[in-house]
Amino acid sequence: MYGVGILKGLGITLKHFVDTYVDDFKWGIRRYTSDEGFTARQGLETEGLFTVQYPEEKIAVPERFRFVPFLVVNDQDHATEPDADWCTSCGICAKVCPPQCIWIIRSTDPDTGRPVPQPKDFFIDIDICMNCGFCAEFCPFDAIKMDHDYELSDYDRTSTHIYNHAKLAKPLSYWQMIAPSRAEQERLSREADEAAKAARKRK
Numbered sequence: 001m002y003g004v005g006i007l008k009g010l011g012i013t014l015k016h017f018v019d020t021y022v023d024d025f026k027w028g029i030r031r032y033t034s035d036e037g038f039t040a041r042q043g044l045e046t047e048g049l050f051t052v053q054y055p056e057e058k059i060a061v062p063e064r065f066r067f068v069p070f071l072v073v074n075d076q077d078h079a080t081e082p083d084a085d086w087c088t089s090c091g092i093c094a095k096v097c098p099p100q101c102i103w104i105i106r107s108t109d110p111d112t113g114r115p116v117p118q119p120k121d122f123f124i125d126i127d128i129c130m131n132c133g134f135c136a137e138f139c140p141f142d143a144i145k146m147d148h149d150y151e152l153s154d155y156d157r158t159s160t161h162i163y164n165h166a167k168l169a170k171p172l173s174y175w176q177m178i179a180p181s182r183a184e185q186e187r188l189s190r191e192a193d194e195a196a197k198a199a200r201k202r203k
């Protein structure tokens with residue numbers, strides 16, 4: 001009958017509204033003041049409506065969450081090449097970036113003037129970046145990844161929102177921390193590629 005769907009929808013809204021007060025009554029002030037209460041409000045079993053008290057409270061982002069990209073570099077305690085770039089300045093990310101917000105300055109050998117496969121500088125205009133993740137998907141060297149840091153607002157875009165290499169570079173251990181399963185998958189895939197290459201050479 002016409003209107004039944006609307007009434008059902010309103011009933012569900014009313015149920016959630018009432019459940020909010022029932023849950024508040026069960027938990028008391030702990031629902032809003034304790035870590036346990038926050039976890040319960042964010043959990044699948046939560047009842048009713050809830051408000052996250054941002055910025056004091058933040059919802060944990062899923063591993064596949066993506067915001068402005070960063071560049072992977074070796075950790076400082078790397079055995080042979082601490083802080084070394086994974087980026088070879090191949091330029092693929094800049095080519096596929098839909099709003100064209102990546103600029104790369106390639107390094108050159110000071111003696112020969114020939115290109116060296118590493119960036120001299122690397123810029124991303126983070127206000128133009130639309131967080132699509134294409135750069136990370138297409139990079140053949142796992143050298144650019146999508147970050148989880150979304151608190152980037154500032155008052156002056158020109159001096160703070162055009163990220164250079166110094167601002168973009170983050171160690172591999174950071175990527176392993178924010179995306180452990182993807183970092184592990186990529187490590188296994190790199191190892192498999194290396195093994196296949198070595199096997200081809202032996203033939």
Ligand code: SF4
Pocket residue numbers: 086087088089090091092093094104138139140141142143144
């Ligand atoms: S695609 Fe990867 S390796 Fe190539 S320039 Fe971009 S970040 Fe560097």
Ligand code: SF4
Pocket residue numbers: 069093096097098099100101102124128129130131132133134135136
């Ligand atoms: S996430 Fe998308 S828009 Fe942002 S730099 Fe990468 S390719 Fe460009």
